[in-house]
Amino acid sequence: EKVNVAAISGYFAQGFGVSIVEGLNKAKADFGIDLKLVDTGNRALDYEEQFSNLAKTGEYDLIFVMGWELVDALQKVSAAYPNQRFVFIDGVLDSDKIIYASFAEEQGSFIAGALAALVENLGPEFDKIGDGKAIGFVGGRDIPVIRNFLGGYEQGAKYAVPDVKVNSVFAGTFDDPAKGSELAMALYGQGTDIVYNVAGPTGEGVMQASAAADKYSLGVDVDMCASAPGNVLASMLKRGDIAVYSIIKDEVEGKPVKAGVRTFDLASGGVEVKLCEDVAAKLPAEIPAKIEEIRKEVVDGKIAITKAK
Amino acid sequence: MKTALLPDGLTRTLAGQVLAFAVALSLGAVIILLIDENPVTVFMTLMRGAFGDAEKIAGTLLQTTPILICGIAACIGLRGGMFNVGIEGQLFLGGFAAAWVGFAFALPPVLHVVVAIACAILAGAAWVAIPAFFRVRYGTNEVVSTILANYIAILLTSYFTIFLFKRPGGWSETPPILATAYLPELFSFSRLNVGLLIGLFLAIATAVFFRWASTGYGVTMVGSAPKFAEYGGINVRKVGFGVLLASGAVGGLAGGVETLGVHHRFMEGFAPGFGFDGLIAALLANGSPIGTIFTALFFGALRAGSLLLEVDTTASREIITVIQALIILAVSADLMMRRRGDRTGERRWKF
Amino acid sequence: MTFAVELKGITKRFGAFTANSGIDLAVRQGEIHAIIGENGAGKTTLMNVLFGLLQPDEGTISINGKTMAIDSPAVAINEGLGMVHQHFKLVPSLTVADNIFLGMEIRRSGLIDRAAQVERTRALSQKFGLKVDAQERVAGLSVGIEQRIEILKVLARNARTIILDEPTAVLTPQESRDLFETLRSFVDDGMTVIFISHHLEEVMAVSDTITVLRDGRVVATRPKQELTKRELVRLMVGRDVSFDRRPREATQGDAVLEVNDLWARDDRRLAALKSASFSVRAGEIVGIAGVAGNGQTELAEVLSGLREASHGSAKLYGQEITGHTPAEIRARGLAHVPGDRLARGVDRNASLSTNILMGRQRKAPFAKNGIINWSVVQDEMRALIKRFDIRARGPKDVAKSLSGGNIQKVVLAREFTAGGDMLLIDQPSRGVDIGAQEAIHDEIMQQRAEGRAILLISTQLDELKALADRIIVMFEGRIMGTVEGNTMDEDTIGLMMAGVDPSDVKEHE
């Protein structure tokens, strides 16, 4: 019998959501599953009905849920429909009836921070780097998940180069790339040479600003090297695609996923930092080596990263 | 504002609205066809999603509640000649205030709700007080000041939520309110709560107030003929201030009802657009509170129906947004009442 | 012969209402043709049809013998018609020259050539002896000058036939005289003039031919020589109307209103009322004469609490009323018929009942405990419709569906029955026809007989002569003098209205 999967979120349009949709579509193509995507919109009032409408049918083997604002509705509906299996992506809740796919974005961001700090530390000798010794961060809204990215980024930067300065700003919205670009411009104008964006479409403006200002940017969630070739240092990939794909794969292969936590971190490849080739080619060799070293230490648990909550 | 409709005027209006509906729906059908869906299926699903069973009807009413209360807030303003575009902001502040009372204080059951609602009302009124003051004292256009105040209100509640009162862990929301502050639910199977009754009561009370109360008469006169009202001994400034304050208070109430009745906490950006939906509902009903019940119900049904639509068909909710907009446009044109190029009646440059 | 304008069988309906019904009108070239009729007789409608602002439902229009459809004022203007409207249509923020050339701007390489327009305005102004300052903004100009601009506007378009709708309603007698001289000179130049007026003297004085409309039909078109004023009135109203001084018995009541050294500012915050002092006794009608805009409105507004007094006192029944709200002053017994009835006196979009309720929405028997009893209000309105002979279908009629005179009667009805013993009446018959005027005057005299104190502000001397016991003349915010009702001399009053001190007048004599 065909596996029937639904996914519900308000963020399919944004970076991490895009990677999840990618994974779902790949699973659909590879395994011939039935797939239903439900966009929640942004009104909290709607969520619960949308969940019940899905759960009530009893048709879906798995329902993927992404977005912290949905947590309340998820918990209620999961209690009301105990036989319905939900997969909550990107976090762990109290309920033990739910499958959790937890991402260690702070780990990936830690590496991104370390990379940015190391490159910044090269100083004016390196292309596009000034002597400000400051790196930047543009967040979407100032919400806990984004704060977790920022926390990891800062820790990584300080770990690699203790005296590097991290300038962080928030756009207050995920939908305003113009504002993202303007924020990045402001940062670049203040001696910041590398800006990490965790801001969905707003962040796309950051990438474009890095091209306009001829500075560096760091992508997030998906590979963004193509957004501003030559100006994107790396992307911190949060592999939602891998997560959903692997979960569906288990389901299809007759190993029904059970409630519990699945962690996607540096170790499992759930998060990773991917250097952009064009820039990587110009980097002094010791930097990739140093990054790999830090990565190992994180994987081995030698470096403790605090999660922001 | 239209005065009491004559019977034949009423039929003509109704015929016009039906025609407008038909036009909008056929346009909508064309669009649905364009995205490879069956319009009949879509409309049937919409109906099922809005009125399919008791639960669905309750869902529709649940969606109707905030639109209705915001609509009443708009009606009050419109009747008094004030264009309160800031209902959205008042809703957010009211919602936050109610949540704050709900989680920060322990009070006995009924009292807790009353205090929380009172604070929501107060917050809404307080938020509009400064624009209202400048409006009546210095003539500052209230449309501009309330639009701007919306942005500030939303950012302010986000700040409160995330920086001052965030629930430890996960999402940007306040701690849950205590159960003593919950608005009682009406049915076991739905989150529909007494907020709906509050809204209906408010609509009827407002209608009665404007129809029969001496004060309501004064407000209506200030709205429709301010110089006449002033001449007749009505304190136009005081009434104008009061009207904006009342409108803001009801806007705050809408937020309070949402947090106490449905969400039981305040979340950042929890109810975007209700203020504007309410405003449109009120404008379509021509400022009549009773009419707003129906326009709000209509919007609520569309929203509720669209939730099922997304699950049961491949059409997305945005299609409903599009159809909703088409219907509003068609209905606003009032096809039968004012025919093109008809020069009688109101002069044509008066919009 | 060819007529400058010939209308045949013009019918114009507004919904079920027929404003013009089969009207035939022929205006000869080079004459002054007056059109008179009661309020709502359809005069303005007819002119709007002629000028292309309204489309007739039936009938044809010929201009200079050429039958044509006039579907826009542009066509009418093209055919040599020009119209000075009852309510002027000038743009306040534009200059005089811009207003005159609006719609026929002089342009050079696509841009408006202001200098040329000013030049042409000056030339026009000189040629026709109508003095205006071409570069001044229209906002703030006097009505007299506005009218000159309107006429220049028409002349600039080379109009050969000029329509004037109630051109003298807002003018001083002097300005009216000047206007008619101008019109005469136009006719001497071979132009044609059509004008509408409620002033029968005027009509008799200047017109060559008179057409009388009643209920949307032509009841007569005759050369002036064949008509007397009395006949005209009978044609208009369908009965005889007297305009003589109303008979009265002397009454000597107590002083109800005492005004002492009262000052006030106008909307531009300039002193508009200066040191007014007078009193009004019970059973007396005190008239305030003066050209519109000489402080009468401000006086009325201060007394009714709508405007702040900047200095001085006004006492009603011995109690100070300056600094009090309109509601408080009303409560002390002042009833006020405002001069600007459409903006102040009524809510045009509300029903008659709603209008009649204003000011007593909290009072028994109309309301109890703050709840309005609408059926009592409607009964009252029905009674008032009967008593004041208001031409309306019923209390639910919307105010704006009534003609100007009837709206005025609604306001009077409300105020006369409001229970106040001090009546402040501003322009009771502005734009009101003879028939309605008579009814209003009867009612005012009735109020006097009932012992009310009445302050009557009017720009029409006839009216004051017919009604007032004393007349106070105002000029530029000051009281120029007081004239006793029985010994009124129109010339003296006229001179005082123009700002000439009566003592100077005596010297001249």
Add this chain to the structure above:
Amino acid sequence: MEVLSTIFNVALIVATIRTTAPILLVALGGSFTTKAGIFNIGLEGQMLIAAFFAVLGSIWTGSSLGGLVIGVAAALVFALVFAVLVISFRANEVVVGLALNILAGGMTISLMKAIFGTRGSIVGRGIVGLPKVQIPGARDILGPYAQLISGYTPLIYVAFIAVPLLILIYGRTRLGLYIRVVGEKPEAAEALGISIAKVRYTAALLCGLLAGLAGAHMSLGYITMFTENMSSGRGFMAVAILIFSGGDPWRVLAGCLLFGFADALSLRLQTFGFPSYLVLAVPYTVALTALFALSWKARPKLIRETIETMQRALSVHPAKSETPDTRSNRS
């Protein structure tokens, strides 16, 4: 001092110019409708739809100019619908404006899904952005200050050049004169055979044109992508500025610059550790405060007036001229 110079520098002015331009463009568009007596709250929607179609057109035609034309055309269609409903059918302009905003939001997302199979953003995919205009010689003459006038996308220049252009239109052309007259005193226009409807249609379409340029600037000039709801309230800001400027081009410019400056400044303040949400509210607070301050300043100046009145009262005595001053008493 050092802190000040990291904020107040040439880059801040350049940023102000960038943040001002889109609002200025759309507000100048709204100036036409405002002057013509139409309250157009639908600017946001016109901008959004233009932003979307500009991207679409850019992909289809492979040229930024093509995108620009198609984006503007889309805004014009919206403006036409607005005009038909409001001018010909006399629908409530607020309802129509808000409904068109909703329609634009829903339509862009639906179309994005239908055409690109995703919702959210359209990035890359062959979008050609507008080129930057380098003014020749600017760098040689102005040195580091060259960025003040050079290196912007073309529509930024259009926005600022449009200000004097609009002043010229209102002041010296027939169309501008008619627009003003129709807004201020429609009876006057009607009586002279100027078609009110025609002038209003023209104004509404001119508004659509500029709002369309503003939208195209957002998605092809400011940045090169489309994302849901990317107009992000700029249309509403423009409406607010329009109401308090009355559509007067200089005041529109002043209002937009004030808001743009506050916006650019607030973005810089964030790096000093103020909570983002409060800093983000700065532009709106500045605008609101300015609005209140302006109306407070316009309050009756009692003292000055009293002096004036006293002077007049003392100097004026009953004149003896033949022509009395018949000041109009109509308000």
